Amino acid sequence: MSLFAPFRDPELAHGQIVAIRRTLANYPGTLTLMEVCGTHTMSICQHGLRSLLPDQIQLISGPGCPVCVTPVGYVDHAVAVVRRPGTIIATFGDMVRVPGSTSSLQREQAVGGTVKVVYSPLDAVALAEKHPDQTVVFLGVGFETTAPATAGALVTARRKDLHNFMVLCAHKTIPMAMGVLASDPELQVDGYLCPAHVSAVIGADAYQVLAEQCRVPCVITGFEPLDILQGVLMLARQIVAGAARVEIQYRRVVKPQGNRKAQALIDEVFEACAADWRGIGTIPGSGLRLREEFAAFDAALQLPVTVEPPREHVGCRCGDVLKGKARPRDCPLFRSVCTPEEPVGACMVSSEGTCAAEYRYG
């Protein structure tokens, strides 16, 4: 039997849906639930979950696709770095196609830049060892899921005394951004499906302040379709009861205290800073930058380059889509100018992006 089959059982799914309907039977209003993580967005579309849920429930996508919230200026910076002679950019695959102001890494590669797709930051360290005469710059993008791996790579590079490995860091942390969205008056989020693997690192306790201060129920939910349906049910029950607690649906992985080892690794290498979120703006304390002890590995400090002034495409509504204020089809560029083939906004590039998910599965 497939590993996934138990999490995709149609009878169990039917049971969850009946329970959701029963819970909402006497509830007058609609429920706006935000799935924070891009993998949730993908899974919801991929398994056709919207077609199963009652109309009363509206699922909106949040800011949890790392590629999508990376500002155009960061891509421009990476483009400027790859244009330096003797530089190799090592990156997770989705960053390659993200459009910058006038170029992208894909384009730079086509005209002679060296861009290597890696599956782990440690692969980038290995690349640096293999090419001692070149500088390997790893694009540190992603949330608390990828930050520990970047931290691990930096610690490894320091231990190996590598001088040609660097990180261009744009790591971000999730809870602050959720707080900003929860207190946005234009946006009425009734409950959060909290990210699965980010929560495996930071733990359920990290959402306590958010749930209490913003009075918004939070359920940490796994990525399989049955996980998501159960997460929706748990949120519906809290909302109907007027509760605002942090609950863990994804018990097989997430603990209240999270992964202490990964947290320690993040702490050792990074410190909090303000971060630019594409479409949302600057959120204080929501980014990670390299600590001073790791300054020698910081590409932003060590490799001075001239970065072109950022230019966003007029009409792109990525920002509203990321905040859950607009569905992709509300954007005038969706499917006409902006397609996965020629993405305008980052939400169309990443397979986890809301626009790409809707384009492919909607």
Added chain:
Amino acid sequence: MDNDIILLGHGSGGTLSHRLLDELVVPLLCGVDPRDQDDSAVLAPVHGRLAFTTDSYVVDPLFFPGGDIGSLSVYGTVNDLAMAGARPLCISVGLILEEGLAVVELEKVLQSLRAAADRCRVRIVTGDTKVVPRGKADRLFINTAGIGVLVHTLDIKGSGARPGDRVLINGPFGDHGMAVLASREGLALTAPIVSDCAPLHELVHDLVTELGGAVHVLRDPTRGGVATTLKEIARQSDVAIAIDETALPVSPAVAGACAILGLDPLYVANEGKLLACVAPAAAAAALAIMHRHAPADTLGPAVIGEVLGERGGKVRMRTAIGGMRAIEMLTGEQLPRIC
């Protein structure tokens, strides 16, 4: 061959070129005596409509679990001929060699190419060899063109799907693309994935001779995968196609590797698979024929969906959990995602 690597001179047209051809390429591929080598091959007349196709092969790495660029360049072209219902007759082989290519690698590829041609009973009747400077090609590119004959009067084409047709696939999909990706990127997968690279003309021969006009569409879902090919059929035939996720044969190894990398097996390339749209009454017989040709050690062929009466070229999938979603063409390249 005295040299252990290919030099630019091997493409000059002079003595080195002749030695490459006379001592390596020609003996391995077709064995035509130098006295009988002319500018073109002259073929005997054949009875029936002809099918003609060409394809270029640039796979990296040259050798991957389950195949190599040599066998691939034969099966790919043979399969394109077979999808028109044609019996493959002969192929041409164009080689583009990068300066510095190891002769022993070339030899292995040519041996594999010849073995594949023999297995398919197609003759290699003409060819060409060029050498380009280092860096101007990735070691070895191959172009093959093929001619086949249609021994029937059926019109098997992408626009032939009719409402009610059953959609079949002859076995598990996604293996080729994942085998090449895992091999190229050096992914350490615990369950090794082997390419499904194989010729399909014998299967097609049996489908066509035993089911005749009940076979409406044959397509091999290579680049773009099953999803893209289904979408092409739906558009060409101006119908809708509904498939059932629980019926899709995907091996646990492929499903697992795709899940890790954030890829969808429906969009991964295949090299030994075909999708068939057949009249509903012939579906069981078609499935039985596919079973006859399927290796015993993999997941079997399956009826995966149905052609609907509605127009517009849509493809929908009922998901395992009971939801519905649209299937679109592959756009761009499948990129491994961040998390």
